[in-house]
Structure formats: structure tokens, C-alpha cells
Amino acid sequence: MATASMLQSERFSQILKCPWCLETFKIPRVLSCGHTYCTSCLQSHININITSKDTLQANFSCLLCAANTTILDHSVETSRLAESFPVNCMVISLLDVKLGMSGRKGCEFCRKRCKEVCATSYCQECHISMCDTCKQYHDDISECDKKNSFSFNEQTELDSVRVRPNLAFIEMCPKHPDEKIKFICKDHQELCCSTCGFLQHRMCDNITTLEDMLRTTYVHIKSKEVETNLNKCNNCLKRIINGVNTSLDALQYDKAAISKKISSVIEHLNKTLVKLERDLTVNVKDIYQAETLTLRFQENKGNNLMTSVYSDLMQLDLVMTKGSEVQQVIALYNLGHRQHKNFQGTSEYVSSVNVIKLTLDIDRNVLDMLNTVDKFGQVLVSRSKFHISPGNNESMMKESNFETESKLKCLSQFETKNIKQSETDSGSDRAEIPLRNKNVVKIAEFNAKSVRDKSLCQISDILPLQGSRLLIVDSMHQKVKILGPDYKCLNCMTFTDCPWNACFISGIDVALTMPYQKTIQVIRIKDKMQTTREIKTKFQCWGISTMKDHVVVTTRGDAHCVLILDWNGTEIRQIMLHNHWDRNKLSYPSSVTTNRSQTVIYVTCHSGLVAYNTNWDILFTYTNQSKDSLGGVDTDRDGQIYLCDSNVSNIQMISSDGKLIRTLLSGKQKPLKIMFYKDRDIFLLTYHNCNVIEIYQFK
Template structure:
């Protein structure tokens, strides 16, 4: 589409089809909310639909992979995309974007690298047309019925508000308006849905009644902020993916160099062994060859002597006197004895010589077993991210560089006295101490989310023991029998340990929902579930669910994402931090709300503890601070304000008669120790 850069900047992502990456044409919206071109959606459904021809026929959304049921699987295959409603908002935005901004050029001519001024616009094709292309367009059989407007006279140059009427339509029954809200299922429905699916539900109210109590501005701000927050997390994940891609490319280059170096080292070693063996062969051959040469020379000398004797014997016997014959024969007899002796010696000395190669006895096995230099291994370790937690819009408001606020003008009542490291040599990630427990035996237990460990330290902060878990732990609590319970949220598991000379697991229980915070109240476990139903589970110590706590007005009161839980020393008040709603809520043991605490400078409340007087101390994960709150829900003072290094406080734990406390931070290897000051 020919639109100005400003328009493209405003609508680029909304108006682009995720499949063809072009401007949406006849945009169709799925129940999950994602929109595609009609033709792109049809192609996707035809290729991906499963259980074709049955009532269970469905296909995955190309973006979110949600299973989407065909509204009518008896329809013709080439009409499946038509069954889904048009996204009227996107369609209107398309009209606005093509009719409002900048000079228009013919889209067809542009494909041929020609810029021809557009005179008309086809609302069905979403294309600008010059005079000539308009004539061809109108003569095309499939385009005869299209709505083509004259740019100079036939369209409104003001920005139109998109038609929103289709938002009120039921996605299951397109001709019905949404009229009811089912509180039991947290679903909006039309008359038909209400009769067919919710007639047995106890709490179904008209949508007009819901509108009266629904804070749309707060909810809109909450959703917008959290969608952006999720986008930020996805960008962080994308960055990690790119980082991994760079890392494995670097790993590949390093391994290639390592392989070549290994081959070079082997070549050098083999060449050295070969040279040494050849030198040994040459030396041995030279020695034996010289011996044989000397033996041959002596034999040749003897042969020459024998020849000379035979010549003399023949001459004397032919021409000599009898005396001469006696003398020569006597001499020859002595020579004969010498010859026999020489032959005997030669035969004794003469050996059959054979030079051979005796290989190292380990060499054949080495050659047979050396089928490879090594193996390429791929280690896939779970990337550790802090939980993607809902945040409120207020935390995105601009702050000054030094983090100054009114609370910083208040007197600080906590002083940092020391810090110590909880990083172990075999930790694969930076520490994320999500909870701290102090025992009466002066032991301190640190729950490390990133490294999936429980770490036990002594009074002087020396490591006593640690245990690796199969999953990331979040919260812990000490039971009456001095055993310890730890939550593993994503595994929906609570582990129970004995902290003796050697820590050991004794049992585990499974939970219906994710388990984040945990506290012990008499013989019951109080479990917070985060965004998994935004509820609180009450279990017995065997894991049986006794009840579920979720205030009826939790949506309107923004009591969302219950994260951490703390019970006061008298076991009479339960404190729950609601991360999304920026709230601390105090309940009595009957689960009636005693008070709700909020503060403009407390964002993303997480870790909770109580001091000697019973006041609550609360960590602000997103506001980088720690506040002290009275037992009736009033701010007393700010103990820790935002630091220059922007450390994110996660949890706090008092010890030593309640005058000293630990503070831990996100992705931080040290734990800070503070003293309360008057």
C-alpha cells in the first residue's frame, strides 16, 4: 500500500498479515484475537486442519498455536476462512491509512517501477489505481462488483473512527450480541451461549450490570502495561536467542580450530615417531650390511688363496722333480687343514639375517579403537529468566536519573553493616535468592531460584551444605516439626526436607495450580498461585486441598497475582502481596480482609516479613525499595530506597532478635545485612 511513513509507523504491525507479511486484505480474525488475510488464512487452514470432516475439526493459530475449531466443518473446504468474522477495526484502520495520508501512487504501476499518480482507490483490493489501471481493473470479471472510489471527490479526508460494533458480537454465534457475563467461568456470552453452556452456573449477570462496577480505565492501563511488559520479556528472550546463536557460532569456530590443532599435534607426533623408526631401520641395516660385507671379503680372500694353491699344484706336478712334488704336496696338505678350519669358522659365524618391524603392542588396539578424534556434544541448559510477572502502568512512569522521590526525603531507619557472597563454585548462573529462612539453631537457609539450589549457611555465614533440586525453588517455610517445605512453582510441587547434619528430602506433594508463596498456619499450608487463577490454596500437610480463597471482587479491586505470603508471629493475620495490583492485603484466619495497603511508591510488592513490633516490611520489586508498614496498614517509613546500581530487592528476613535483617536482590551474588537504627 502507498502510505506515508508516519502512517506506516503507526499501523505497521497491526495492518501486516503475519503469514504473507503484506498489508492485510479482507482481514479475518480468529477467536484468539489474531488477524490474517482471508486467502492466507484459507491456505493455512487447508494445510493444517486436523480431524477433517468431524465435529472436532480444528487447526492451530499460526501465531499463538491455539487450537481453533471450525465454526462449520460441513461447509465447502474453500469457504472455511469465510466462516470467521471480518476484523472491522483493522479493516477501518486500513481505510483510514489509505485515505488520509500523503500523495497516492498507483500500486500496480509501482510493481513495474513506475510512479503514476493514483486517481482511484479500490476498497476491496485495498489498492490505488491510475486511470489506465482502473479501466483494466473494472474490466476484470472478478473485480466488477468492487467498490472503487474517486480520490478527488468520493472519500472523506478526515480520519474516521473505526466501526466497533462487531466487538459486541459473539465469536461463536456471529449474529448474536454479547449480553451476559458468567462470573463462575469468567466468560462473556450471548443469549445462546448462556442457555447452552451456562444455564447451570450460579453467577451469570447481564453485561450492563458488570459495566456498572467494572473499572475499564484501570483494567485498560493494566492490560496495556502488561502486554508491553510481555513484549519486553519476549525481546529479552529474542536477545538471548541471538546471543546463543552468536555463542554457538563462536563455539563452532573454536572447535574447528581445536580439531585442526589436534590433527596438527597428531601429525607432529606421528612424524616424530616415523622419523625415529626410520632412523632405527637405517642404523640396524647399516650395521648388518657391514658385517656381511666383511664376511664376504674374507670368503673372497680364501677363494683367491685356494685358486693360487691349485695353480701351483698343477705346475709342480707337471714340470717339477720328485723332491719338489713331495714338498708342494706336503705344503698343500697343511693349507687344506687351514681351509677346513676356515670353513668351519665361517659356517659358525654365518647367520640368516632378517630385519623386521615389531609394533608397539598397544598400537593395533589403538588403531582399531581410534574411530574418532572425539565427539561433538550439545548441552542444552535451561535458560534462567526471572518470572514474567504482571506489572502496573505506574511503574513505567518516568523517573529521574538518581531515582529521587519524596520518600527519599524521609529519614532512613536501616543501616547496611555488611554483605557476603552466596555464589558457589559450581553455580552455573548468577544467584537469585528468592527466599531466606533463619532457624533457631543460628543456621540460615537461602533459596536460589537461578541455580536450583537450597544453601545452608552458619551463623558466621560460612557454607555448611547445599542441595541441587530438579527445578527452580521459590519460597520456603519451617514446619512445626522443624522440617522445611519449599515450593517449585513450575513443577507444581512442594518438597519437604530435614535440615540435619546433612540435608535430605523426605517427601513431596503435588498441587493443582502453580505454587509460589508458602506459609504454615497450624496444621495447614497457605499457598499463593501467582497468575494461575489469582487464588490462594489452603492445603493440609498431606497435600489435600481444603479450600480456595479468591475475593469475589478480585478483578475490580485488582487483587491479581498473589505472590508471597507471611503469617504474623501470633498466627492471627495472613499477609499476601499482590504483585499485579501493587497491594498488600491482610486477612484474618477466617479469610476476611482486614485492610488493603497501597502506595504510589510501592510497585511490584514481593518479599514480606514482620519486625519485633509486628510491623510489616515489604520489598518493592519494581520500585527498588523496602517499606515499613504499621499493623493497621499505614506507611511508617522507607527503610531502603532505590540505589544507584538499581538493585531489585526480592526478599527480606529478620534474625538476631529482630534487630538485624537480610535483603536479597535479583541476579545478585551477595546478600546484604542491615541493622535497624533508632
């Protein structure tokens, strides 16, 4: 926990400064992302990004995390939109603590007028610190008993009295500000008051009161867990920033070494090379300045992230030392939900930081004293990643606040030491860990956009080819591209309409659905791609896959069915989805794939997934989280199914019997297609209207 020395540190003062004006907060307002700004600074930021005409669809991004904040109250004038955001009472409490440590309190009435005036009195009923002038108005207008007002000299332990009421806002329901939070709905993982419980959670089966939570060791376990994870983030950021500072020093040393090397070479060169020397020196200076700016930017970004993490640590310390047990439960719940964002931001920051080194590559012609030389050399910039990580974000996201209760049950049966030993033993044999228990790590990404493409790509399908090549279907530009091992476009074929999905029907032939033309194009892949034949279909065909001697296609909303065709395109069978379910629930079949043995067919629909055997008997149905259309589907080596859900922006891992195992990569913007390849530990992921294809691996 933080001590008084931490509160007096420079970091504590930095937390209480607005990131816009870099001054101490004045009427701090908190955004939905959790970051705080002065009211006037927030209004200035809103004025820059939002005009009065845009208030009906108004949103702006946070300066620190770039998260979008939407204006919900459209009745407020644009010039006063900042006042519609809630006041950050926690920051006000910290300001009071800082003032109390310096032997003075701030008048809260004056602070609302952006004035810093020392308080001399305190009202126990209103929980407000006042100066002499404001106290006179307070005594004349307020109905509070004057006996409950006293000067600071009459109360030596004012800090303990003052901080606790400021934490009372934690107990209040955000939807019903006049009611306190009393329950936790574990079905929806939400905190709720009595009104919320009656209106929104009365049909829920798993609701626990805060009093029941207090009877467990939840606060003790969760506080240690949150503090440990936040400290990991904090320590990781410290090490990264120290590394950036070291890189800055090394960069200066490299610059000096290069300049010295340049001078030694110039001594042996003709005077005609002086101009080239001057050009290269300028080049070194420009690169040095550019890379220095890059490192400075990375340092500032790291400091902002550390400030956010440190703010959570200070909030945790304040609640755990000054707050009630109920406040601790609520604060820990909120901090537990925010900690995975800190891990995600830290992980992304770590992946973006590079170790920069400057070296000089002397041109061989210069060394040979040739008069035909056209350049003196070039400055090489080498970058390497920091091998530091605060932990895995997916594991943090998986372990929610309510999963901490499973640890409470273990503690009632075993000692903590035994639990740690069993976890160590279970993780000793890494070779047999299934993919469902591994972490997802992004190992690479590449841009699929060609030079002639004028808009964003829509990569609707990917197929692996021999020689580490990839075939990608770009429906936005009506193209099929072949990418080499370096992900450069080797070959491209343009169509008159939008292709959508593809599958192999032989070693060199690929079937490609053209839904709006109601055809399936068969293209042969050799040195060049060429169309060999065309299969006409009765309906629009979108998804396509092979099953032994047949081709399986989906028709989406054109027929709400799955078609089974032979290799010549003759229809063998038609599976109507609404024969089995309510058409409004499971219809609109879009994607189709099979397992590795081609014994199970998986079809994504409007509200979920349907699994068939080879006789087209239903094995199971799965309803997805958003109850909306799903994107691509594929299976891994263990038989688990992976669904792209663009509506809730995640990947859902489903067991072979139709049970949800976990969600992956939550927050990714509209995933469209997922494809496992090689040993099926690695998968590629595309997004709606996006040029980038990302590569992930289970580790």
C-alpha cells in the first residue's frame, strides 16, 4: 500500500495535474474512459472537436487513451457540454489530502468558482470545508445546526472525517444516483441498487448482496490481486522508460561516434567530396532529431500510461485505508474491470517501443577513391523490441471479478501454499496444454492493400498455398490476390463483380463464390490465375466449403438454406434452416466450414452456429452473445470452433459440443474472417473495411 511518503512524492503531484493545461485540477470532470480534465479544459477540447451542428451525433476522443466518448445528453448547449460530465470526487478527495498534508484545507465553494482559498471551518452535516466568507453565507442560508460546524483548530483528525464522506459516491448507483448499491448480479456481472434489481435483474438467478460478499475474504484477495497487477504494470513501465532514457544516451553516443568516423574518412578524400560530407552530416542530424523525437514521444506516452496506473494505485490505497468495507468492495470491483485495460495499453506500448541504434555504412566507392561516387554513405537505424511484459492481457480479461470467488472456495479447503503448489504442478508439462488454456499473442501483421487500390480492403477469405504463399479474396476491389512469403502481391486477378469466399476443389483449382452473379467461378492457380469454368446457381452463394465428394454453399437471406452440390454444380440436396427453428432466430446462413476429418459441418447463421453430421442431422446449435450475424468460422487442431462476431467485436471459442469456452481479442473492431493454418496453432484474422491482416499464435 502507498504511504505518506508516496503521497508527498512528485508522482502524486503529477496525478493531480490536468493533462491539458498541466496545472492542478480545477473542477475535475471524469470521462467514460476514466481520465479526468478540468472543466474549462474539457470544454475547450469539446469545442475543437464538436460543433453545435454535430451535437446529435457528437463524440470526441480522449487525449490520453484515444477512447471515444459520446455525448448522451443532447439537450445541453454545446458551450456547456463539459458540465454534463460527472465531477471526479476521488480527485477532489486527493486534492484535499494534499492540502491537508500542507497544513491547510481548500474551500469547496471557492473551488467551484476556480479559486483556491484556504478553508477555516468544516460542516459535519454537509461534509463541506469553507472559508470565513462562505461560512457566513452557509450559516445564513443552510438549515444545518451550527453546533455541527467547527474550525480546523477544534478538530485535529479532520482528514479521517473528510476523506470518508468523499468516498460515499462509490456506494451510489450510477443509474439511480439517489440509491446505494446493495447487490451484485453475477449473471450479468453488474452492480445494482434495489431499483436496478427490480427493473432489470428480477429474472436473474444468481444475485448476491454486498453483505454476503463482506462475509468472505473477497476484499483481501482482490485487493492483493489488483495491487499486484497494477504494480506489475507500473514496474514494467518504469523499466521501459529507463530503457528509453538509456537509448537516448546511446543515441547521442552513436551520433558522436558517427561524426568521428566521418571526419577520419574525410581526411583521406579529395576536396570535391566536401559537399557529400556536408550532405551526410545534415542527414545524420535530421535522422538523429527524428529518432530523438520518436523516443521522446514514446517516453511521454509511457509517462501518461504510468500516471494512469499510478492513479489506480492511489485510488486503491485511498479506498483500502480510508474507505468502508462496502466502498472497498465496489472500488475493487471497478478497478478489477479496469486493470485489463491497463495491461492492454501497457502491452501495446511495449510492442511499439524500439531500441534505436545509429550506425554508418560507408560506400565502397568512397573507400576506393572513385570520382564517380554519388553518395558518401547512409545512416542505418536498427530497432529491437524490449523483452519486457507486464503479463498477458487475455488471462487478465479471463479472470473477472466474480471468478475471484472460485479462489475463495479453494481457500476454505486448502492453504494458499498448497494452491500455488498445485498450480505449479499442473503447468509443468507444457506440451500437453490444449489451445483452450493457452494465451493468444499477436506475432505479426501485414498490409494487403495494393498500390492501385484506392479504398480500404475487405478481405473476406484467405487460403494457404504451397511455398508459404497466401490467396486472399478482396471483395471491396473485386480482386483475388496471391501474396508471397514476404506478403508482397505476386499475382492479381480482377473480376466484374464482388467475390466472397473460396475453397480448394483440387490441388490447383479453387472455387470462388460470386453471390451477386449467382455463380461459382473455378480458377486455376499456376504461374497465373485463370478461370477454367463457371457454375451457375439458383440462389446467391456466399460461404463455400468441401465435404468429401460434395461442395457445400450458403445462401444468406436469398433462400435461408444450405445447398449441397456435386463437382459439376448439380444440386443434390437443400437444407432449409427454418424447417427446424424460428426463422427470426436462426436463419441467414453466411459462412461454412468443416472439421479436419470432414465429418462435421459448421454453418454460421443470423443468431448463432449450427453443427451437422455427414447425414445432415443436427448435432447442436449455439446462440452467440450478440444475437446478430456472425462472420467467419474455423476450427483448430483440438476441434474447438472459433466464431468472428463483428457486433460485439470479439472471437468466441466454442467446444466441439457447442459450449462457450472463452472469448478472445475482445475490443477488436469488427473481425470478419479467421483462418487457422500450418499446425493450427497459428491463425490469421481480417476485419471489415481494413487493409491489415493480423497473425496470432497460441502460446
